[in-house]
Every structure is written in C-alpha cells, then in structure tokens.
Amino acid sequence: MKNEKLPAWDLSDLFNGIDDEKITKGLEKYKKFCANFAKRYKGKLKNLDGAEFAAMLKEYEKNISMASKIGGFAYLNMVTQMKNQQAMAFYQDISEKLTDYGKPLVFLSLEINSLDKEKISSWLKNKEAAFYKPWLERLRRFKKYELSEEVEEVLIEKSLTSSSAWVRLYEETSSKLVYKIDGKTYNDAEISKLLLESDENIRLKVGKEINRVAMQNADLFTFIYNMVIKDKAIEDEKRGFKRPVSSRNMSENVSDKTVDALAESVRMHYRDIAHRFYKLKAKWLKKDKISYWDRNAPLPFSADCNYSWEETVEIVLNAYKKFSPRLYAIAKDFFTHNWIDVPPRDGKRSGAFCAPVCADSHPYLLLNFAGKQNDILTLAHELGHGCHHQTRVKNGELNEYSRMTTEEVASVFGEMITFQSMVEKLPDSKEKLALIASKVSDMINTAIRQIAFHFFETRAHEERKSGELSTERLNTIWQEEMKESLGEYVEVGDDCAYIWSQVGHFFFLPFYVYAYSFADCLVNSLYQVSQSGTVENFNDKYMQMLSQTAIGDYKKLLAPFGLNPDNPEFWDKGLELISKYIDELERLDKKLNL
Ligand SMILES: [Zn+2]
Structure with a gap:
C-alpha cells in the first residue's frame, strides 16, 4: 500500500464517547418508556381509534430509534478496537440492557395480529396511521399461516430442543x-x-x-x-x-x-x-x-497493482457521478464528514460492512483498505449500501426492513458501475x-x-x-x-x-x-436496461426505486423499467450480461494470444 494516512470515522454525530451522559439519560428514558408503554396499551389495542393508534406508533418508533442509536454507537465503538476491554464491556452491557428493557414490547405485534381485518382497515383510514401501512402489511402477511396461540407458544418453546x-x-x-x-x-x-x-x-x-x-x-x-x-x-x-x-x-x-x-x-x-x-x-x-x-x-x-486511498475514492466517486449526479451528491457526504473507517488496525474487525445505525441518522462504513483492485470494488459496494439507506430515511424506522433480495441491489449496482468504468479505462491487455x-x-x-x-x-x-x-x-x-x-x-x-x-x-x-443469485441477476437486468437507453430518465427512476425497496413489492418496483420478475426473460436479460463478458474474455484471449 502507498504510504499515506488513512481516515478514521467520526462517531460524534451519535455520541461524544462512552461516558457521554446522553447515553445514560437515553437508557433511563427507554427503560421507563417500555414499562409504561405495555401498561398503557397491552390488551387495549382494540379500543384505539386511527388517530390514537398513529400517536402510539409514533411514540414507539421514536423510542425504538433512540435505542438503536445507543446500541449502534456501542457496536461501532467496539468493532474498531476489539482488544480494548472497556469498549467490549460497554457493548456487552448496552446490549443486555436494551434486550432486557425491551421485553415488555413483545406484545405489540402479537396483539396486532390477533385483531380482525376490519379493525386494521378502520385504522388505516386515518392519514397518519396509513403511513405505517408497509409495516402493518408485513406483520400481517404471516397471519394466514399462524397457528393457535397455544400451538405457537409450544413451537417457540420446543424449538430450543428441535x-x-x-x-x-x-x-x-x-x-x-x-x-x-x-x-x-x-x-x-x-x-x-x-x-x-x-x-x-x-x-x-x-x-x-x-x-x-x-x-x-x-x-x-x-x-x-x-x-x-x-x-x-x-x-x-x-x-x-x-x-x-x-x-x-x-x-x-x-x-x-x-x-x-x-x-x-x-x-x-x-x-x-x-x-x-x-x-x-x-x-x-x-x-x-x-x-x-x-x-x-x-x-x-x-x-494486482496498488492504489492509494485518494485514487480509490476518485475512481469510485467518478463512476457514481457519471451514472447519476444525485447519487454522487449523496455519496460525497460519506467522505467529507468522515463516515468511513478506512485503515486496517490491530484488533479491528476484518472485512467490510455498512452499518445503518437508525432511521434518523446516517450510516457508517467500515473497511480494511489494503490498496488492491478488490478494495476499490469493496468501497463501491459498501458505499452503495450507504447511499441506499440515505434514500429511504423518510420511510421511518418501522417501515424499513432488510430482505436480502433487495438489500443488495444498490451495493451490487454501485460495484457494477465502478467495475465498468475501470474496464473502460484499460487498453486491451x-x-x-x-x-x-x-x-x-x-x-x-x-x-x-x-x-x-x-x-x-x-x-x-x-x-x-x-x-x-x-x-x-x-x-x-x-x-x-x-x-x-x-x-x-x-x-x-x-x-x-x-x-x-x-x-x-x-x-x-x-x-x-x-437470494444471492436473485439479487445479482436483478441488478444485472437493471444494468442492462440502463445501458440500452430504452427507459427515459433511468437514473431518476432508479433512485426512486431505491427509496421504495422495503415498502413496495417487486412487480411495482420494477414496472417503471418495463421488467417483470415472473417472466423468465427478465432473468435471461441479467444472465446475458455475464455471457457478454465471457464473449469479451474470448476476444481478449484470442487477441493477446494466450
Ligand atoms: Zn452487501
């Protein structure tokens, strides 16, 4: 690796350190909230009207988000210094407290699922309550397959021994x-x-x-x-x-x-x-x-040649910029505000990830940058996750959820556009x-x-x-x-x-x-469409789709691109992209006389 000082992340957007008094205060507040919430609402949901239901969820969401912020901070503070006993103990302590305090909240989803359709529809007539429709729908999706309460209880208990x-x-x-x-x-x-x-x-x-x-x-x-x-x-x-x-x-x-x-x-x-x-x-x-x-x-x-961090950032940001100025604007923040922990360190977790923390805060990226070609694509990948999160902040904490098949879209796409820009710059060699x-x-x-x-x-x-x-x-x-x-x-x-x-x-x-193949083929199909120029304003539609991944179903998400995942041709399109790269390999193989 070229000799340079690599940037570390700045966690002060969350808290000013493990002895920040906001953490102790926040924990106290969360503990009280959980106990009171159960007292106020358990067994009483059926009596709420739409406005009351919405108010309840808002309060719930705000507190859950605060707990995620504390838990997220403790985790991030730990992963870069896993040989530091204090950081490890702090993380352990916070995790145990959050789990313990949160126990009284378990009733909420069970009780909502025990209510009939009519009650739910009456709530959703209220505009504020309707905001939480994606969360409610997700919760209710399994209702059809749920068994009686007693059987569910036995299944949970018996799962420990089965x-x-x-x-x-x-x-x-x-x-x-x-x-x-x-x-x-x-x-x-x-x-x-x-x-x-x-x-x-x-x-x-x-x-x-x-x-x-x-x-x-x-x-x-x-x-x-x-x-x-x-x-x-x-x-x-x-x-x-x-x-x-x-x-x-x-x-x-x-x-x-x-x-x-x-x-x-x-x-x-x-x-x-x-x-x-x-x-x-x-x-x-x-x-x-x-x-x-x-x-x-x-x-x-x-x-494998070596790249400096500066060169790496330039390659990735230029690729993002070329694809979409809006995506570039979001991506830039990660570098200007130090949201990325770049260098490998003794005691730091290996690999790379994007940690979303909570809905009303930006995510942080962890890398172990070694200046290899692969590190460029890793940054492009994690940055895709980060930008994806930023496009959906407005959906709130409850409506958001991760499913593998859409969670990897922005990251794999980010990797794809960066890879493509690297290939284009190289002569046949x-x-x-x-x-x-x-x-x-x-x-x-x-x-x-x-x-x-x-x-x-x-x-x-x-x-x-x-x-x-x-x-x-x-x-x-x-x-x-x-x-x-x-x-x-x-x-x-x-x-x-x-x-x-x-x-x-x-x-x-x-x-x-x-799910791995699903995400990869889906991105490849989308990428092919973006290259074909057949969809007008592809970039804007793509950004719009990212903001909806947790709240829309596939057919709805992909319809603006003229794609339908039930149709085998949709998947063929994605696979053709890999096939074209192999054509290119065959061409290079011949030309270079290998
Ligand atoms: Zn990923």
Whole structure:
C-alpha cells in the first residue's frame, strides 16, 4: 500500500464517547418508556381509534430509534478496537440492557395480529396511521399461516430442543473442525484462504483435506440434515405451506413462481456461462480439465497493482457521478464528514460492512483498505449500501426492513458501475483480461453456483418426504448438481463429494441461497436496461426505486423499467450480461494470444 494516512470515522454525530451522559439519560428514558408503554396499551389495542393508534406508533418508533442509536454507537465503538476491554464491556452491557428493557414490547405485534381485518382497515383510514401501512402489511402477511396461540407458544418453546438444537449442534461441530496440511493445523477461515494460493498442488491438497474432514463427520452431518429437513416439513405442513421453498419465499415477499423462473433461467445458462468460462480457465491454467478446487485459482498472469486511498475514492466517486449526479451528491457526504473507517488496525474487525445505525441518522462504513483492485470494488459496494439507506430515511424506522433480495441491489449496482468504468479505462491487455475474469468468476459464484445449491436442497427436501437420506445419496445429488452446473472442463470427483455438508445455509437458513443469485441477476437486468437507453430518465427512476425497496413489492418496483420478475426473460436479460463478458474474455484471449 502507498504510504499515506488513512481516515478514521467520526462517531460524534451519535455520541461524544462512552461516558457521554446522553447515553445514560437515553437508557433511563427507554427503560421507563417500555414499562409504561405495555401498561398503557397491552390488551387495549382494540379500543384505539386511527388517530390514537398513529400517536402510539409514533411514540414507539421514536423510542425504538433512540435505542438503536445507543446500541449502534456501542457496536461501532467496539468493532474498531476489539482488544480494548472497556469498549467490549460497554457493548456487552448496552446490549443486555436494551434486550432486557425491551421485553415488555413483545406484545405489540402479537396483539396486532390477533385483531380482525376490519379493525386494521378502520385504522388505516386515518392519514397518519396509513403511513405505517408497509409495516402493518408485513406483520400481517404471516397471519394466514399462524397457528393457535397455544400451538405457537409450544413451537417457540420446543424449538430450543428441535430446530435450534440441530442448528447449534451443526455450528458447534463445524467451528471445532481442524484441518491438517503438512503437519500444520488450520481452522475453517484459514484453510479457505489457502484455496487462493497460486500453487495448484497446495490447492489440491487443501481441497482434499476439506473433503476428508467433511467425510470424517459425515454420519453426524447427514443425521442433522435429515432432522433439519423433517423438522421444517412438520411445521410447514401444519402451517399450510405448499412447498418446502414457500415459507422462505413468503419472508422474502416473492412468489414461488418468481423463484422458479429464476432457477430455471439460470439452469438454462449453465452451458453458455459457467461451462464456457471454465473452458477458458482450463486453457489459462494450461490444463485439459481443472480440478473442482481450481475454480477460484488466481490466473498466472494477474498482476494486482496498488492504489492509494485518494485514487480509490476518485475512481469510485467518478463512476457514481457519471451514472447519476444525485447519487454522487449523496455519496460525497460519506467522505467529507468522515463516515468511513478506512485503515486496517490491530484488533479491528476484518472485512467490510455498512452499518445503518437508525432511521434518523446516517450510516457508517467500515473497511480494511489494503490498496488492491478488490478494495476499490469493496468501497463501491459498501458505499452503495450507504447511499441506499440515505434514500429511504423518510420511510421511518418501522417501515424499513432488510430482505436480502433487495438489500443488495444498490451495493451490487454501485460495484457494477465502478467495475465498468475501470474496464473502460484499460487498453486491451492481460490486466484487463484478469480484471474481467475475476469479476466473471465472482458473478458465477453468486448467480450460478447458488442456484446449483438451490437445486441440491430442493431435491434433498423432496426426497426426504419418502424417508431418510443416506450420506451416499446426498453425495450423489451434490455431485450431479455440481457436474451439471460446472460442466465438462471441471473435474467433479470423489474429492469434493462431501462438500454439501460445508454449506451452512442448508442447515441454518434452508432455501436462502437463491437470494444471492436473485439479487445479482436483478441488478444485472437493471444494468442492462440502463445501458440500452430504452427507459427515459433511468437514473431518476432508479433512485426512486431505491427509496421504495422495503415498502413496495417487486412487480411495482420494477414496472417503471418495463421488467417483470415472473417472466423468465427478465432473468435471461441479467444472465446475458455475464455471457457478454465471457464473449469479451474470448476476444481478449484470442487477441493477446494466450
Ligand atoms: Zn452487501
């Protein structure tokens, strides 16, 4: 990294430090509010009229927001100095207090859901109450699938010894796995990094070791997985969900039909995208076929140059500006007001994130900037999240919520426009090819691979209906799905047969994996539309859409762009973008005579 002083974030917009007296006062106020609120409203909601209901929610929202601000501050103050005992203890103390004080508020959503439709509609006639319609609708969406209060209570209590117990066992077992390479031991995170080594012998050794450890634990993982699937099936049946995937779709607020259209479209593009890419990759790695463990191997000629922070900011902001001056205006604030913590530090959390804090405050971004090409795209990504938050402040705390499928739109889009501007500046060269190849590889891992995972779990849940699945059977389904998606230039042998057990989402969030592909393909489709010039004022419509992601459904959000996610063509459009990048890779490969 070039020698320069990297900026840290300034948390004083929230509080002036952990001994700011506003924190103690705020906590006291919140504690009193929670206790009083339950006393005033519990069991009495049915007697409220629209105006009273709105006033109640406003007060509730204001206090929730204050609690989020205190909790958010404690968290952010901690993540940059995790070896500081005082900061750690402060965070722990604040979290416990907020959870404890907030307990009396639990009645609110349950009681609202116990009321009939007529009562809710009468409230919504009041203009102020109608502001909270998105929140109410979200709350009520599950009502149809709710069971009697007693059954719900039993399910919550029993979950500790059923679903949650299996997940816990899975997580505890996984976190204790130890890998051995040449006499040295590694944990999970350390071993995955070794898969990015340039020496193919190391990669293969590492891959085989990951598979061996999974095989050693296969009896237990198979048993847990069978239980997780059955447990979900029992509850789904009682609630009346038609298919294993349906309850997840319900919480993402997408129809089964939309998800089917996505999955089928992706499958139709396996050949054109993944197979074609790995053929090129095999050639670049000078092999007839690459191993399963070579998929993410670095290219022999990828030269990663160094960027200063100043250059990085310039590249990202220029890309944002070129796309939309309004987006640029929002993005600029993050730099001028020090809302980003840039440098890596001892004791700082690794990776990068955008923390929204609360509805009436701006978000903060955390980075661990090392001056690599990838760091530019990471800034573009997190900044997208940050700008997205700023466009929806007016919706308030309650109406906002995160669902994976829309939460990643602005971030992936921000990354896309930045990536594109970097590519455009480069002449035809190995550097350009390596940049595109690394982006395509990421896109395949997100858009294509996650759908292969989706087909794996769909089949496992389907087959489980007629009895327990053996490890051999799960291995076979896994290998079939991997072979189909990766194609003939990737060896899917016995050295990766047990890897399904390493996909944590299968265990703790069944049917979640498609959301990654969903978000990526959705952005790619939107990006294609933006490039085609067919939609007038695309940028303004895009900004408008961002402000609505938590309060509108997909069809409504995408209609201004002439897009309909139920239609397989919508997904094809997004996938075509990846395909075009592979055309470009083929062209460069020929031209550079690699
Ligand atoms: Zn993200």
